[in-house]
Amino acid sequence: MWPDRRILDLLGIELPIIQSPMAGAQDSDLAVAVAEAGGLGSLPCAMLTPAQVRAEVDSIRRRTARPINLNFFCHTPPHPDPDRELAWRRRLAPYYSEFGLDPERPIAPSNRAPFDSAMCDVVEQCRPQIVSFHFGLPEPGLLRRVQSTGARILSSATTVDEARWLADRGCDAIIAQGTEAGGHRGMFLTEDVTTQLGTIALVPQVVDAVSVPVIAAGGIADGRGIRAAFALGASAVQIGTAYLRCPEARISDVHRRALFGPEARRTAITNVFTGRPARGIVNRVIEELGPLTGIAPQFPLAAAALAPLRKSSEAALSEDFAQMWASQSAPLARELPAGELTRMLASEARR
Amino acid sequence: MWPDRRILDLLGIELPIIQSPMAGAQDSDLAVAVAEAGGLGSLPCAMLTPAQVRAEVDSIRRRTARPINLNFFCHTPPHPDPDRELAWRRRLAPYYSEFGLDPERPIAPSNRAPFDSAMCDVVEQCRPQIVSFHFGLPEPGLLRRVQSTGARILSSATTVDEARWLADRGCDAIIAQGTEAGGHRGMFLTEDVTTQLGTIALVPQVVDAVSVPVIAAGGIADGRGIRAAFALGASAVQIGTAYLRCPEARISDVHRRALFGPEARRTAITNVFTGRPARGIVNRVIEELGPLTGIAPQFPLAAAALAPLRKSSEAALSEDFAQMWASQSAPLARELPAGELTRMLASEARR
Numbered sequence: 001m002w003p004d005r006r007i008l009d010l011l012g013i014e015l016p017i018i019q020s021p022m023a024g025a026q027d028s029d030l031a032v033a034v035a036e037a038g039g040l041g042s043l044p045c046a047m048l049t050p051a052q053v054r055a056e057v058d059s060i061r062r063r064t065a066r067p068i069n070l071n072f073f074c075h076t077p078p079h080p081d082p083d084r085e086l087a088w089r090r091r092l093a094p095y096y097s098e099f100g101l102d103p104e105r106p107i108a109p110s111n112r113a114p115f116d117s118a119m120c121d122v123v124e125q126c127r128p129q130i131v132s133f134h135f136g137l138p139e140p141g142l143l144r145r146v147q148s149t150g151a152r153i154l155s156s157a158t159t160v161d162e163a164r165w166l167a168d169r170g171c172d173a174i175i176a177q178g179t180e181a182g183g184h185r186g187m188f189l190t191e192d193v194t195t196q197l198g199t200i201a202l203v204p205q206v207v208d209a210v211s212v213p214v215i216a217a218g219g220i221a222d223g224r225g226i227r228a229a230f231a232l233g234a235s236a237v238q239i240g241t242a243y244l245r246c247p248e249a250r251i252s253d254v255h256r257r258a259l260f261g262p263e264a265r266r267t268a269i270t271n272v273f274t275g276r277p278a279r280g281i282v283n284r285v286i287e288e289l290g291p292l293t294g295i296a297p298q299f300p301l302a303a304a305a306l307a308p309l310r311k312s313s314e315a316a317l318s319e320d321f322a323q324m325w326a327s328q329s330a331p332l333a334r335e336l337p338a339g340e341l342t343r344m345l346a347s348e349a350r351r
Numbered sequence: 352m353w354p355d356r357r358i359l360d361l362l363g364i365e366l367p368i369i370q371s372p373m374a375g376a377q378d379s380d381l382a383v384a385v386a387e388a389g390g391l392g393s394l395p396c397a398m399l400t401p402a403q404v405r406a407e408v409d410s411i412r413r414r415t416a417r418p419i420n421l422n423f424f425c426h427t428p429p430h431p432d433p434d435r436e437l438a439w440r441r442r443l444a445p446y447y448s449e450f451g452l453d454p455e456r457p458i459a460p461s462n463r464a465p466f467d468s469a470m471c472d473v474v475e476q477c478r479p480q481i482v483s484f485h486f487g488l489p490e491p492g493l494l495r496r497v498q499s500t501g502a503r504i505l506s507s508a509t510t511v512d513e514a515r516w517l518a519d520r521g522c523d524a525i526i527a528q529g530t531e532a533g534g535h536r537g538m539f540l541t542e543d544v545t546t547q548l549g550t551i552a553l554v555p556q557v558v559d560a561v562s563v564p565v566i567a568a569g570g571i572a573d574g575r576g577i578r579a580a581f582a583l584g585a586s587a588v589q590i591g592t593a594y595l596r597c598p599e600a601r602i603s604d605v606h607r608r609a610l611f612g613p614e615a616r617r618t619a620i621t622n623v624f625t626g627r628p629a630r631g632i633v634n635r636v637i638e639e640l641g642p643l644t645g646i647a648p649q650f651p652l653a654a655a656a657l658a659p660l661r662k663s664s665e666a667a668l669s670e671d672f673a674q675m676w677a678s679q680s681a682p683l684a685r686e687l688p689a690g691e692l693t694r695m696l697a698s699e700a701r702r
Contacts, residue, residue, distance in 0.1 A: 160616065160682075179530070180549040194619040194633060194642060198531040198549035200579055201570035201679035208683075219552035224583050228551055231578035265511065268545040282545060291545060328552035331511075332559075 001350070006213040007236035010152055010172055011130055012067045014038035015346045017226070018175075018215060019338070020240030021071030021132065022183060022249075023047045023112070025325065028056045028063075030248040030338050035066035037342035040130065046073040047111050050122045057126040067129035069154070072115035075135040075188075075276075078298035085297050089305045091289070095321070099312040107308065110300035112274070114138070120145050130154060135276075136162075136188035137169055156186030156217070158202070159195050160209045167210040175238050176206040180219025182241040182327035184278040185269065193269060193277055193292065200232065207233035221329035223348020230349075239345065241327040246338040252314040255281075255324040263319065264330040273310070273323050275302035281330070284320035285309070352701070357564040358587035361503055361523055362481055363418045365389035366697045368577070369526075369566060370689070371591030372422030372483065373534060373600075374398045374463070376676065379407045379414075381599040381689050386417035388693035391481065397424040398462050401473045408477040418480035420505070423466035426486040426539075426627075429649035436648050440656045442640070446672070450663040458659065461651035463625070465489070471496050481505060486627075487513075487539035488520055507537030507568070509553070510546050511560045518561040526589050527557040531570025533592040533678035535629040536620065544620060544628055544643065551583065558584035572680035574699020581700075590696065592678040597689040603665040606632075606675040614670065615681040624661070624674050626653035632681070635671035636660070 002008065007016055019034040021044035031041030043060065045053045053070065060068055093103035113119075115138045123131060123146055131146050132154035138146070147153060147170065156175040157163035163174050177186050178199025185196060197205070199218040207214050216229035217238035229237045244251060245259055258264060258281050266282045270291040273280070276299035277292065285306075289296075296302040306321070313321035334341065353359065358367055370385040372395035382392030394411065396404045404421065411419055444454035464470075466489045474482060474497055482497050483505035489497070498504060498521065507526040508514035514525050528537050529550025536547060548556070550569040558565050567580035568589035580588045595602060596610055609615060609632050617633045621642040624631070627650035628643065636657075640647075647653040657672070664672035685692065 178549060178551065180552045195617055197679045198529060198551065198570055200529065200550040200576055201531045201683075204573065204575045205680070205682055219549050222555065224555045225551055227582035228579035231582050232575050266546055328548045329556070331556055332552075 003230050004213070004235040007173060007215065010213065011040055013040050015342065016236035017342055017345055018042065018069070018236060018238040019243055020183070020217065020238050021069065022240050022244070022325070024323070025244060025251050026249055028060045030243060030246065031068060032060055032063045033246070033248050033338035034243070034342050035064045035068060037339040038346070039342045040067065040069050042069040042071050042132065044071050045119065046071070046113065046134070050118050053119070053122050054126065057128070069130040069132050070123065070126070070128040071132045071134065072119060073112060073135055074115045074133045074138045075299055077114055078301050081297060085301060085305070087295055088297050088302060091295055092305050092309065095309050099309060101308050101312060107304050110274070110303040110307070112300035112303065115142060117142065123151065124149055127151070132175070134184065134186050137166065137171070143169070154215070157206060158185055158187040159190065159197065160205050162187070162189050163206040163210050165189060167212050171212060173213045173215055173235070174206060174210055175215045175217050176203045176234070178202045178216070178218030179269070180328040181217055182267070182279050182330070183325040184274070184276055187277070200228070203229065203232040203234050219327055219329045221327070221332035223345060223351060225329065226345060226349035241330050242333045242345070243338055243341065244326070245333045245335045246341060248338045252322060254314050254317050254319050254322045258319055258324050259326060259330055259333060264326055267326050267328055267330065271296050271302070273303060273306055275299035278325060279327060281324040281326050283322060283324065354581050355564070355586040358524060358566065361564065362391055364391050366693065367587035368693055368696055369393065369420070369587060369589040370594055371534070371568065371589050372420065373591050373595070373676070375674070376595060376602050377600055379411045381594060381597065382419060383411055383414045384597070384599050384689035385594070385693050386415045386419060388690040389697070390693045391418065391420050393420040393422050393483065395422045396470065397422070397464065397485070401469050404470070404473050405477065408479065420481035420483050421474065421477070421479040422483045422485065423470060424463060424486055425466045425484045425489045426650055428465055429652050432648060436652060436656070438646055439648050439653060442646055443656050443660060446660050450660060452659050452663060458655050461625070461654040461658070463651035463654065466493060468493065474502065475500055478502070483526070485535065485537050488517065488522070494520070505566070508557060509536055509538040510541065510548065511556050513538070513540050514557040514561050516540060518563050522563060524564045524566055524586070525557060525561055526566045526568050527554045527585070529553045529567070529569030530620070531679040532568055533618070533630045533681070534676040535625070535627055538628070551579070554580065554583040554585050570678055570680045572678070572683035574696060574702060576680065577696060577700035592681050593684045593696070594689055594692065595677070596684045596686045597692060599689045603673060605665050605668050605670050605673045609670055609675050610677060610681055610684060615677055618677050618679055618681065622647050622653070624654060624657055626650035629676060630678060632675040632677050634673060634675065
């Protein structure tokens with residue numbers, strides 16, 4: 001039925017389709033819908049508190065008995081750099097004035113926290129079948145605690161070096177994330193975007209470099225992409241943007257509108273929203289400050305000062321400062337309930 | 352045998368493999384070897400005079416009766432901009448000194464000429480079965496003359512808009528060139544590299560947008576990539592970098608050495624060599640001046656002042672200023688005679 005059963009057997013799922021955890025763009029509803037359809041539903045936890053994660057897992061467990069994936073960021077917490085943050089606020093000040101916001105008002109810190117002992121407690125309590133990480137892996141002690149729960153461990157590689165690094169540290173499968181992918185690049189051994197490979201180049205090189213199964217991610221949005229990923233040697237795919245047009249996605253109205261329009265045909269890898277490279281639909285803030293800028297504070301500090309602008313922009317239904325993560329295959333996405341989309345993707349892939 | 356015979360029937364070839372024309376990196380030997388193996392051999396003509404093209408075609412015809420592809424650039428000739436060229440020479444002057452070259456010495460103009468009436472005469476005389484263009488299409492009068500010879504016309508699209516533009520003007524098939532590709536981006540309706548899509552995203556969107564068959568290019572270097580291209584809806588593939596390690600490739604020793612080494616794992620899209628974005632192995636000149644710079648004169652003027660540095664660097668077996676075009680799949684390339692490689696690629700793709 002499927003060319004490679006390794007991921008299906010490893011994760012206990014029916015379909016080789018992993019729904020990408022998309023922090024800030026979904027909650028448990030999307031994860032449940034995908035899980036019930038036979039794929040792997042994922043809950044992004046990077047912007048949740050431990051209590052919120054527990055509540056979401058409880059909600060998932062009430063609605064499905066299928067395996068679920070909890071996803072965490074594991075970036076190195078940034079060194080506070082008041083000068084750089086001040087310079088960033090000064091650069092954004094004219095935009096604050098434009099939106100009638102006080103550039104001097106206190107701003108809330110970003111809520112993107114790396115995986116830590118408190119979150120590890122939650123994992124030990126909730127025992128998700130799968131735990132996936134973005135930006136590398138947590139420190140060895142925490143990783144061992146997660147492994148001890150019996151969870152399968154996944155993480156993203158954007159280069160062959162990162163794939164080997166993850167495999168050497170015990171990842172059960174590697175997500176090979178090509179440059180087409182929407183949202184944050186998982187890159188963690190390098191900050192140089194010229195190292196980042198397109199999916200058709202990355203996947204076979206990662207497959208050749210590691211012995212664990214490989215999950216292809218980046219630009220896969222329909223059955224053609226899934227079949228292509230299998231041809232490249234992947235055992236499964238991770239799909240994000242194709243789910244953003246589902247009613248289960250929790251995105252701003254302006255983001256949803258842009259995904260339906262011609263804007264979705266032009267995305268860029270930018271660090272203006274959070275300080276880390278991530279792919280989104282090109283808009284005014286990306287054009288005027290980026291796509292890549294040296295003045296944005298370290299991840300996730302840049303997000304704090306940008307957040308009020310983003311919020312005002314989205315509230316005004318303006319794309320100008322909206323955060324609109326999307327892959328280069330956004331125009332291939334269809335507006336369907338997530339369960340139906342999952343089954344359709346599988347059916348197209350098997351044709 | 353093959354999932355889609357449209358390109359085979361259109362071009363009169365046995366295998367759905369087109370050898371990318373690689374100006375400055377090959378001559379008729381590579382084209383003949385690929386043609387005799389059943390693929391489409393291509394002769395890059397952009398850096399040849401009409402007399403040289405005729406001589407090369409004669410040489411090909413003596414060695415194979417298979418169809419051949421003559422490839423031409425059709426960029427708009429640049430407006431001379433003496434100030435910009437002077438600024439470029441000034442920027443390069445310290446490097447000239449480092450290599451013991453006189454920064455004031457006269458430099459030869461770049462020999463990359465767009466397709467013109469004299470070349471069209473050659474096409475009318477030589478009657479190649481296929482003519483392909485890079486950077487769009489020649490002006491309508493010239494295009495009609497080429498079409499009147501009965502030649503099939505191909506050109507490269509890097510966006511959906513470019514694909515539609517080419518199809519509307521009568522291209523018989525569209526080469527969808529993803530960002531992974533080595534050498535010059537075919538982009539011609541835009542100069543903005545954020546519009547450029549990875550192969551896995553570009554190919555299905557182009558397939559959906561045009562009714563002519565689509566040839567996938569960019570990052571395809573083995574049978575896995577070919578099968579992936581078919582899955583994405585392509586009817587054939589165009590492969591370049593995988594042929595650079597063949598003995599028939601005419602590249603510098605330093606380029607060949609880099610293709611065998613770890614350097615080949617890091618490429619970038621740069622305009623420092625010619626003024627137009629092209630992917631090559633990252634070296635000192637790319638790191639110090641690029642990858643993309645606003646000071647390089649318009650294509651192909653930038654190449655003139657860089658050429659002496661490139662020549663000195665390559666003569667000294669130094670990678671620093673060498674031009675080393677390569678795709679992101681360069682590490683997948685194998686060292687084999689081109690005919691053997693072509694047959695192996697086809698055999699892997701059919702497995």
